[in-house]
Amino acid sequence: MSWLGPVAGVLLLIKMCTLLAFEVLDLLLPTWFLGFGEASALRGKPKAINILETVRNFLDGVFQSAKYPLSVYFPSTCVVGDPIEKFTVSHAVGMTRSVATKCVLALIEQAGLSDAEFVEFVPLIKSCLYIKCTFESYSSDEDLLQRSILSKMVVAESTRPDIIQLFHSFSLSVAKQGLVYSAVIDSKIADFNRRSSVDSGRISDAERQMLKLLPLQDKRYLSVLSQHWDAFKATESAIPLRTLVKWTDRALPADMSIGSEWKLILTCSALKNLTFLMRQIAIFLRSLKEAMNTAKKSINLAFRAPKLRDPNPQIGYDMCCLWCHFATDFEKMLGPTVFAKAETQFLRGQFDREMTEKCRTCDAKIVAKDFRFISVLMGTNTNVQSLQVVAAAAESELEQARLKAVTARLAQEEHLWREYLDAMKQWTTKNSADRTTFLLREKDDLEKATKELVDGSTPVYFLDNPGFLSTTVQSAVHKFSVAPDLFQVMVCDLTKLGSAFSKYIVQIGTAVSEFVNGNPKFTCGLVFAPNCAEWGSAYSEKKLNEAVATAETQLRTDELHMSVRRGTLTFAESSIPNHSRRRGFHEFFMVVSDVEESGQLVSGFSSSALWVRTTVADVPLLSTSEYIVPDPSMLHSGSGLSKSQRLKQSMSGQQLWHKLLPRLWHGMPTSALAKPAVYVDILPYDLSLTKALLHFNTQPKSVLPQGKLASIVWAKDDSGTDHRRGMQQWLISGTMNYMQKMVDDKILTLPGYTPKIYTAMKSPQYNEEDFVMTMPLVECEGQKAALPFRQAWLDSPDGRFNACKIQFDAVVAAHDKEFNVSGVPFKGQKRMAPLADESDPMEALLGLAPAAETKAQLEKPLVEISAADMDLLIDAKKQLWLLAKKSTIISCKKPLLLLWGEYIKDDVLKKRQEANNAWLMEYKFDSPDMKAFHFHELGNVPAFEEGLTTIKSFLKFLEQHAIVQPSMACHEITVAEDSYKINMTKECCFEKKPLPANQTPSANNGGSLLSFSGTDLGQHLKLVHRLKYNLTDSSKGIFPQKPGIFLTHDMKVEAGKLYRLPLS
Known part of the structure; x- marks a missing residue:
């Protein structure tokens, strides 16, 4: 039910019968009806810090009570039927916002705004004057309390009630029932948690412990804590809940080797807890003031609060125990006024040095007059010289004791760090093995599911005997288990055979004829005309026209009983390069059976728009950069293909079929579109048709x-x-790669396969609070794990030594040698700066002196190849020179020049080896520790910065990005947990070739201009294979790229100097 509208001071309480009829009632109340005293809040008064933050939020916008209504209830003093008095409605949830609205209205009233300024605040004023509230019926006060607390705990936008508010709520509830708090609090908490269905809505163990401890504390304890948390959020305060719990109920270790007197001193009590709380707050406020005085911008307490707290609360609590133990004696000796001053000084840490000394020495005979600050405050230290001697001796003793304590503490932190590093090493090893196993299993599942889909929907058959072509076609169609009335299309692209088409044209005609006449009503053939003639005159235009005519004549042979129409594909002008001399069209033949009924062809395809119009316009051509060669073991650059290879791709591309297939099916009977269609490609070459069908499917x-x-x-x-x-093999693997990419892109779903995400077991953690003197730095961004001293601790009194400075410096040096080789303390930045001595040592640099020659003296013609830091020069004698543009170090991990040529294998390689007249570089890897230059061009994976490194390093990098056990050209990679095996499966070599005249010399081909006979280039240069992980629609795996010429070591050069790089 909703009751909204103007509300006046005479508003009557809704009758109880009305309330009982509805579980939730919406109200629109003026803010002056909502109370603001402590009695108006079910969980106690709201925190001032939260009210101020809410006021700031309101001033930045408006109060959206319609979206975030207050939850209210009516106190027991209200009587049904009486008017609602001002400030009487109580809050179950939302008193912070309620008080904030009153603050905003008061601010605006007192601001003395002009009319124009006031108008700007009208929306804010309206939102604060009338507030949407909800009243939810409740069965008891406990039910109301449970709902109030729970709503604050589980709603993300709300602040969880602190321990003071919880204590107030439970105390009030217990008091109303006339029960004893200590006797029933356990059962109350248990009942509360039992009624909450989510973990976040339950009282935690720490909160439970504090709820039991608070009644036992000094009566001032709650007031001090409440006042502090009123000014600071609990998590950003001097003493968050975890610290409160730890020290409010401290128990001494059973094996603590101190006398009974000191055990009594250090035993906790309510007064000691209060003193500790006050001391923690005083130190926090002092540190905050110092930070604010030196900060250049406002302090972010969410980040800085831990650094402002007492760095050693344990010794702090001990000092509080010692102070409280002698407090009565101190007050008698000093008098109330001086004692109050001394207590303030103690709480602020001004006596910490002496108090620490006393707590660490644990003198059993200690009495009040032994404290030096007492004699100072009493004015009895008249013998200054004597006191200085005593103080110096005490200082030395204290430093000795403090150094022992520091050394012991440091040893403890070092031990914890070693344990963490050992655990982390074991976790990393196991997690890496588990992740690899998971990825291998996931890869196998994906491969299996993809292979099943390929076999079921896009199978690729190999036929060694052409005489069985028609039989194989029939078998392939039958394997799809198609009904006789399903439409079928045979595709035959003669451009894919090149000049060899003439050898098969008769057989192709027969196969097409048997296909269309085997089921005349539901079949057709698409035959693309050849784009080159027979061998010997393949590119003659006249011969090409004759070849097209020959193909058409064969298809129109009477014995084949086919009806043939010649069609034209016209290319989109925007896809034809300006320099291209290619014709703007290509011819094809659409074929159906010539069987007729009533003078009409029986084929359903005779109504196709492609049959009727015989044209497809604006067909986009495939860019030459996307041309491929269906070779499963090699990547071929589109720009480096022969003319014959390029012609086989001239009628390719997914977009071609995106134009042609809709034209084919347009105009067909409706029944043709309602059932699956079968395509048979008898001259496959690439994945154009496969991709198009998967797209439409x-x-x-x-x-x-x-x-x-x-x-x-x-x-x-x-x-x-x-x-x-x-x-x-290429067609099958290419189809699988493309399907897997569609799965990754969430376009395709594979039957029986659901992608899984690897979930690592929880890694070892360390508690930063255990490291007081040092700062744990985990391995990050290539820098090793380290445990440097904290600069803040070194600057603190605990980290400064005078008499024992030499011994302390030795402790620091020994620690840094093992745990922090940089020697740089932690100053608050994420990582320390890298060390100069971590770079390659100078003795590893290539020792080449500048040449006596100048660039002008080099023998012409001179080939110049420019790079960022240098120019590479190749003279007439085919020698290599380097001209430095600036003083720098040239890396040996990046290639200077690449070779021009190609990778060859099978029969081609055998012929070259038999002729023994080609420059060949063997492409063979039989160990994962062999080196190569590795790279990739994946958009969603960071660059592989190592470059020239072992294959194992590159495989580990790929595994980190979920690429496991990739295929590798002419090799097989086997992964077993953290080990790899590589075996060559096919012999392959790179053949260096002369640079063609139409190629401009550059870093990508300039290596072939140099003169060298073998693969060993001497002590200054070396030839290295380059391996690329490739992931495209048609290829996936590691493939060899043109080898590169690299420096054997880094080389230091001077700006303007010329260097000769000798070749063997």
């Missing part, structure tokens, strides 16, 4: 029927080498 409102594709590899192209097995 995953569209929610596709204009095409769901498509399945069978590819049959059987014909040899004009390359002179039988690549059919490799092509089949």
Whole structure:
């Protein structure tokens, strides 16, 4: 129910019968009805710090009570039917906001605003005058209390009630019931937690302990704590809850080797707890004042509070115990006025040095007059010289004792750090092994699911005997278990055979004929005309026209019983390069059976827009940079392909099929789109059609029927080498890679496979509070773990030594030698600056002196290749020179120049080896410790900075980014937990070739301009393989790239100097 509207002072309380009818009632109350005294808050008065923060929030915007209403209730003093008096409605939740609205209104009233200024505050004033509240019926006071506390605990936007508010709430509830707090608090807490369904809505163990301890404290304890938490948030205060619990009920260790007198002194009590609380607050406020005096910007207590607290609360509590033990004696000796002053000085830490000395020595005969500050305050230290001698001796004794304590404390922190590092090492090893195992299992599951989908929807068949082509086509179609009335399309792209198409044109015509006549109503063929002629005159325009005519004539042969229409694909001008001399169209033939009924072709495809119009316009061409060669063991650059290889890609690209397929199915009977369609590609070469079908299959409102594709590899192209097995492997792996990418992009769902995320077991943790003198720094950003001294501790009285300075410096040096090789203390930054001596030593630099020659004296013609820090020069004698642009160190981990050439294998490699006239560099890795230059170009993975390193390092890097056991060209990688094995599976070499005349010399090819016979370049330069992890739509794995020429060591150069880099 909602009751909204103007509310006057004569508003009547809603009758109880009305309240009982509804669980929740919405009210719009003026702010002056809402109380602001302590009695108006169920959990006690709100904190001033929270009220001020809320006021600031309101001034930045408005109070949105409609979105965040207050929860209110009516006190027992209210009588049904009586008017609501001002400031009488109580708060279950929201008193902080309620008081904040009154503060805002008071501020505006007292600000003396002009009318124009006042208008700007009208929205804020309205939001603070009338406030939306909710009244929720409750069965008892305990039920109301439970709801009030729980709502503050579980709502993310609310602040959890502190221990004072919880104590107030439970005390009030117990008192109303006439019970004894100490007798029932355990059961009250247990009942509260039992009624809460979430962990965050339950009283924690620390809160439970404090709720039991608070009644036992000095009557001033709660007031002091409340006053402090009124000015500071509990978590940003001098004494957060965890510290409160730890020291309010401190128990002495049973094995503590001190006398009975000191055990009595150090035993906790209510007075000692109060003194400790006051001391913690005083030290915090002193530190905060010092920080504010030196800070250049405002203090962020959420970050700085831990550093402002007492760094050693244990000795602090001991000192409080000692002070309280002698407090009565001190007051008698000093008098009330001086004692009060002395107590303030003690709380602020002014007597810490002497008090620490007394607590550490634990003299059993100690009496009040032994304290030096007492004699000073009493004015009895007349013998200054004697006191100075005594003080010096005491100082020395104190420093000796303090040094022992510091050494022991340091040893404890070092031990904790060693334990953490050992645990972390074990965790890292196990986590790495577990993660690798998980990733391998996940990869196997993904591979299995993808392979099943490929086999079921896009299988690739290999046929060694062309005579069984038609039989294989029928078998492939039958394997899809298609019904006779499903539409089927045969695709035959003659451009993929190059000049070899003429050898197979008759057989292809027969296969197309048998396909379309095997099921005349539901089949058609798409045959793309060749784009080159027979071998010997492949690129003659006349011969090409004759080749197209030959293909058409064969398809129109009467014996084949096919109806053929010639069609045209016209290319989008925007996709044809300006310099290209390519024609703007390509011809194709659409084929159906010539069987007729009533003078009409029976084929359903005779109504297709492609059959009727025979044109497809604005077909985008594939960019040459995206051209591929279906070679599973090598990456081929689109710009480095032969003309024959480029022509095989001229009628490729997913976008081509995005244009053609909708045209094919447009105009078809509605029944054709409601059932799956089958495609058979008898001259597959790339993944263009596969990708297009997968795209249309995953569209929610596709204009095409769901498509399945069978590819049959059987014909040899004009390359002179039988690549059919490799092509089949490439098509299968490429399809799987593309499907897996679609899975990663959440476009495709694989049956039986659900991606999983690796969850690491919890790593070892350390408690920073255990490290008082030192600061743990975990391994981060390439810097090793370290345990430096805290600069703040070294600057504190505990870290300063005079008489024992030499011994302390030795302790620090010994510690730094093992735990902090930089010797730089921790000053608050995230990491220490890297050390100069961590870089490569000078003796590792390449020892080459500047040449006597100048650039002008080098023999012409001179090839110049410019880089950021240097110019590389190749003279007429094909010698390599380096001209430094600035004084720097040239890295040996990056290539100077790359070679021009290609990787060869199989028959081509065998011919080169037999001829023995080619420069070959073996591409072979048989150990993960072998080095190469590694890189990748993945957009979502950071660059691999190591570059030239072991294969093992690169594999570990890939594993860190969830790439495990990648394929590697001509090699097999096996991963077993933290070990790797590499075996060569196919012989392969890089063949260096002369730089073609149409190529401009650059860092990417300039290595081939140099003169060297073998692969050993001497002591200054070396040849190194470059390996790239590649992930594209069609390839995935590690592939070799052009080898590079590298320096054998880093080289120091001077600006303007010329250096000769000799080749062997």
